[in-house]
Amino acid sequence: MRIVCVGGGPAGLYFAICAKLHEPDHDITVLERDPPGATHGWGVVYWEPLLGILFRHDPVGARRLRAASTLWREQLLTLGGPRTAYLPGYGYSIQRAALLDLLGQRATELGIEVRHQTEVADAAELAELSARADLVVASDGAHSRVRRLAGPDAFGTRTDDGVNQFIWLGTDMRFENFRFAFERTPAGWIWFHAYPSAADISTCIVECAPETWAGLGLDKLDDEAGRRLLESIFAEQLAGHRLISSCHGRPARWQRFTHVTNRSWRHENIVLIGDAAHTTHFTLGSGTAFAIMDAVMLVWFLKEHGEVSAALREFDRSGRAALKPPQDAARTSMAWFERVDEILADLSPGGPAGDPDPVEFAFAMGTRQGDATPLRHRACKVHQVPAVRALGRQAGQSTRWLLDKRRELATR
Template structure:
């Protein structure tokens, strides 16, 4: 089969790897518009279930990914005061550029033709590719050029834009935990989600309401001045460290989250993968995992069916059914963070202001009460869960959680070793 993947992100590269492993005779080309190593963003997060899938799917790349990843344990939630709340759990993160590099190398080892500086410029380009290939995999992101060129009715694309502004930065402070820091400014609250993603770098996603963004002047400040302002706002959580905007030659930019949904993920011999097919808000941290799961699922259905159209129909139906609940959770999460100013102000012990005024003085909100609200934003809050979270603030309970995490990781690693022998 002749396959062309447009987009050299996790979805396109991992599908190419899986398809080559399934049948080495496939003629697979990956077209990536950027140069090698060029990528937007800093690190991405994932959890044990994805590692389990990767080790079953391709142990070679899974071992490389695990070795290049950073493990973080526990989440800390700061709301302007000196004492953060603690949330249990652990996960992994990896620099996005590192992830793409190891997937591209693995694909090339298997015989995939990975071509850089290749761009589907117009309808003629797309028509030529689709005419020559048995299958065209559009894995070119939320703003997919292939999806756009195929026409507005091909996939039934629906795009909604979130309200909040966010920017994907790095910092030279290496956090040991996943860190949420919320700081009150005169115009409103500003917060970041940060996690370690390399030996000396952490990813730091800053977010705020649109009115706060404009009132702080972040819509007008230069890249450097904007970072300096955010460093002052987050001086405590950052410990005096710098924020970094330039990532592989690309300065970060403020943006609003784009929620992408499609009535169908396939049209003729073109199929959408990853963010081209669907997006989930970054507060769920599942975009990379879903892109890779798309790739594995598509490969499975192509192997199951004798013809491409039947495989694509099955992939489309099953993918929508599996993704629906996840996208609903992502919508809820995005909406919750869009109303986080109100959540924080209601939890504040400040004297209530006159109608229409924002509290500007007083103590910070209770971090544990707020962390509980954030952890249960999907609507699964119970009094027992709150008491468990309160108990987790005790050093002895935190130590027990970390010990349990080490045991869980040992069991996962042992099982993977047995599966991949």
């Protein structure tokens, strides 16, 4: 089978890897518009379930990814300075550039051709590509060119923008955990989500309501001035470290999240995967995981059905049904963060100017999907005790050791 993947992100590269491992005779090419190493964004996060999927489908690549990743333990929340609260759990993170480098190397090892600085220019070129290939996999992101060139009715694409403004930055502050820092300003609350993504770099996503963004003048400040203002607002949490805007020569920009859905993920022999098919808000932290799961699922249906059109029909039906609950959860999460100022005002004794309890706010954030119960509230309170947190970290370490041993035994 001749397969062309348009887009060299995690979805396209991992699909190519899985398809080649399943059937070495496949002729697979990945087309990527950017030059090698010119990736967008900083770090991505993932959890144990994704690591398990990676080990089942490509243990060689999974070991490399795990070795290159950073472990973070617990979620720490600060509310207006030194007041802190903790939420349990752990996860992994890796620089997006490192992830793509690992996937690209693995694809090349398997005989997959990865062409950089190559893109589909127009509808005629897409039609020609589709005619020459048995399958075209559109893995070119939320603003997919393939999706647009196929025509407005091909996939029934719908996009909705969130309310809040956010900017994706890096920092040379090395966090050891997943950090949420909320700061009150005269214009309203502003916060960051941060996590370690390399030995000396953390990813730092700053977010706020549009009124706060405009009230602070961030809509008018240039890149350097805006970054200096954010460094001053988060000075205590950054401990004198700097924020970094430029990633591979491209300064970060403020934006609103684009929620992408499609009526169908297939059109003739073209199929959408990853962000081209669907997006999930970054507060859910699962975009890369869903992209890789798309890749695995598509390969599985191709294996089961053999014939492309039948495989794409089943992938489209099953994939959209499976993704609807997490997409709904992501919308709920996005909407919750769009109400942060209101929620903090409700939690403030004596009115909006009072000091809200960080533990109560952490509980509200941790149960933003509507799963708040008295038992979970009590568990949140108990987790603030240092001895309890230490036991949780030890339990997590034991869990990781056991899972690593099981994976090694299963892939020998």
